[in-house]
Amino acid sequence: MHDSLHDKDSVIFSEEPLKTQPGFSKVPIMIIEKILGNLADRSAGKRVETVSFEWFEQNNRILKKASSDGTEIGLKLSEPLYDGAVLFEDESKIIALSLLPCEVTKVSVSSMQEMGRLCFELGNRHLPLSIGDSWVSTPYDNPTFEYLHKLGFHCERVTEKFTPEVVVRGHGDVHGHEHGHHHHHE
Numbered sequence: 001m002h003d004s005l006h007d008k009d010s011v012i013f014s015e016e017p018l019k020t021q022p023g024f025s026k027v028p029i030m031i032i033e034k035i036l037g038n039l040a041d042r043s044a045g046k047r048v049e050t051v052s053f054e055w056f057e058q059n060n061r062i063l064k065k066a067s068s069d070g071t072e073i074g075l076k077l078s079e080p081l082y083d084g085a086v087l088f089e090d091e092s093k094i095i096a097l098s099l100l101p102c103e104v105t106k107v108s109v110s111s112m113q114e115m116g117r118l119c120f121e122l123g124n125r126h127l128p129l130s131i132g133d134s135w136v137s138t139p140y141d142n143p144t145f146e147y148l149h150k151l152g153f154h155c156e157r158v159t160e161k162f163t164p165e166v167v168v169r170g171h172g173d174v175h176g177h178e179h180g181h182h183h184h185h186e
Contacts, residue, residue, distance in 0.1 A: 031074040130163055
């Protein structure tokens with residue numbers, strides 16, 4: 001458990017902006033190397049600055065962003081980004097990550113058989129998924145939406161925060177998760 005203030009080893013101030021993205025001014029940049037906890041667990045009464053990120057950036061280890069108050073931030077993290085992750089905290093403010101909502105295709109299912117069929121179809125398209133007890137969502141694209149509708153699934157286009165639990169990649173890629181079996185390729 002971290003104490004209530006930032007860990008001095010996790011924040012570095014640099015006079016040089018990161019050279020990975022053009023367009024940032026030559027003002028000191030805050031470089032964050034460690035997530036300190038979750039915003040929901042922090043004490044109230046402090047000013048909260050947010051650093052917005054897209055769902056597809058959650059596994060990026062190095063990013064350059066600006067907070068809602070304009071603080072330039074360089075992220076050099078060893079763990080994935082998540083909504084509400086605290087990047088910095090001092091006596092008066094907290095800087096935390098904020099996942100931006102995006103358009104998703106949300107599919108309601110009424111049985112395990114329907115869930116299995118849906119996940120089979122989406123998995124064959126190598127799409128990232130978020131799975132609930134009676135629904136599955138994936139980032140919206142019109143061809144997939146139309147295809148699922150044509151197959152008889154109950155689909156709706158909604159805007160919400162999307163956190164993929166499963167990211168399927170081609171067989172030549174890393175799966176992104178550990179499991180207790182090995183794949184044998186011929």
